[in-house]
Amino acid sequence: MTAQVIDGNALSRQLRAEVAQRAAALTARGHQPGLAVILVGDDPASAVYVRNKVKACADAGFHSVLEQYAADLSEAALLERIDALNRDPAIHGILVQLPLPAHIDDHRVIEAISASKDVDGFHVSSAGALLVGEPGFKACTPYGCMKMLESIGLHDLRGKHAVVIGRSNIVGKPMALMLLQANATVTVCHSGTADLSHHTRQADIVVAAVGKRKVLTADMVKPGAVVIDVGMNRDEAGKLCGDVDFENVKEVAGWITPVPGGVGPMTITMLLVNTCEAAERLGA
Ligand code: GUN
Numbered sequence: 001m002t003a004q005v006i007d008g009n010a011l012s013r014q015l016r017a018e019v020a021q022r023a024a025a026l027t028a029r030g031h032q033p034g035l036a037v038i039l040v041g042d043d044p045a046s047a048v049y050v051r052n053k054v055k056a057c058a059d060a061g062f063h064s065v066l067e068q069y070a071a072d073l074s075e076a077a078l079l080e081r082i083d084a085l086n087r088d089p090a091i092h093g094i095l096v097q098l099p100l101p102a103h104i105d106d107h108r109v110i111e112a113i114s115a116s117k118d119v120d121g122f123h124v125s126s127a128g129a130l131l132v133g134e135p136g137f138k139a140c141t142p143y144g145c146m147k148m149l150e151s152i153g154l155h156d157l158r159g160k161h162a163v164v165i166g167r168s169n170i171v172g173k174p175m176a177l178m179l180l181q182a183n184a185t186v187t188v189c190h191s192g193t194a195d196l197s198h199h200t201r202q203a204d205i206v207v208a209a210v211g212k213r214k215v216l217t218a219d220m221v222k223p224g225a226v227v228i229d230v231g232m233n234r235d236e237a238g239k240l241c242g243d244v245d246f247e248n249v250k251e252v253a254g255w256i257t258p259v260p261g262g263v264g265p266m267t268i269t270m271l272l273v274n275t276c277e278a279a280e281r282l283g284a
Contacts (some may be wrong), residue, residue, distance in 0.1 A: 031283030041071035093119030093275035142175035144266025157184035166209035224254035
């Protein structure tokens with residue numbers, strides 16, 4: 001059996017076309033959605049991500065600004081910029097690319113962003129809203145994973161067992177909550193969980209979000225399961241790859257997301273969706 005591939009590029013094209021229409025309607029009413037992206041330092045991977053985010057904004061008809069600062073920018077100066085963007089009526093979403101240099105406190109910076117402009121969904125109030133099932137911005141990567149499940153007809157996950165490997169604040173934890181909200185039975189594992197394959201082999205849905213190659217191999221997957229790969233790693237040849245041993249797992253799984261072309265484009269798509277929603281809320 002060979003798994004069907006969930007094409008993140010194709011799904012993104014469809015969702016971005018819808019968001020571009022919403023943006024055009026807002027622009028016609030004088031409320032063009034606007035995103036500010038802040039990059040501190042010169043991490044090459046982060047530089048690529050922020051460029052892609054800004055380009056996606058332009059393609060969808062959004063206003064966007066990219067603010068790039070040297071790695072020695074002070075925390076106070078960054079907080080000042082965020083304060084100015086919080087008050088800028090042309091900006092509906094503010095994204096500070098992580099990781100930040102070690103001398104800057106991520107938490108303080110994220111909390112300085114106005115909750116109404118927290119389109120990354122990283123604010124404590126956004127995370128809290130997700131926890132209690134209230135409306136709020138959802139973290140873009142797990143939100144994109146949920147859209148991928150919906151795209152294959154998995155809306156209500158009642159009776160399904162989902163296993164999330166990884167428990168970061170920006171993927172694993174919000175992913176688990178979104179799966180719970182969709183009525184799945186959820187197990188959250190660590191890459192070091194004892195007998196990890198015992199858990200994953202029971203899963204109807206596995207989400208791998210560790211950041212390490214081959215965390216999920218074919219022997220760990222129940223035949224027919226849905227496998228979502230959030231990883232972004234490089235193999236020995238420098239080629240982009242995920243956390244899943246794609247070549248072998250695809251022979252066991254029912255559905256699988258590729259890397260590249262899977263979750264990655266969906267993260268940016270959901271950022272556009274959140275920014276559009278922020279503009280609708282702030283400018284309606
Ligand atoms: N670093 C890795 N993923 C993300 C993300 O989704 N948003 C931000 N701001 N930084 C990241």
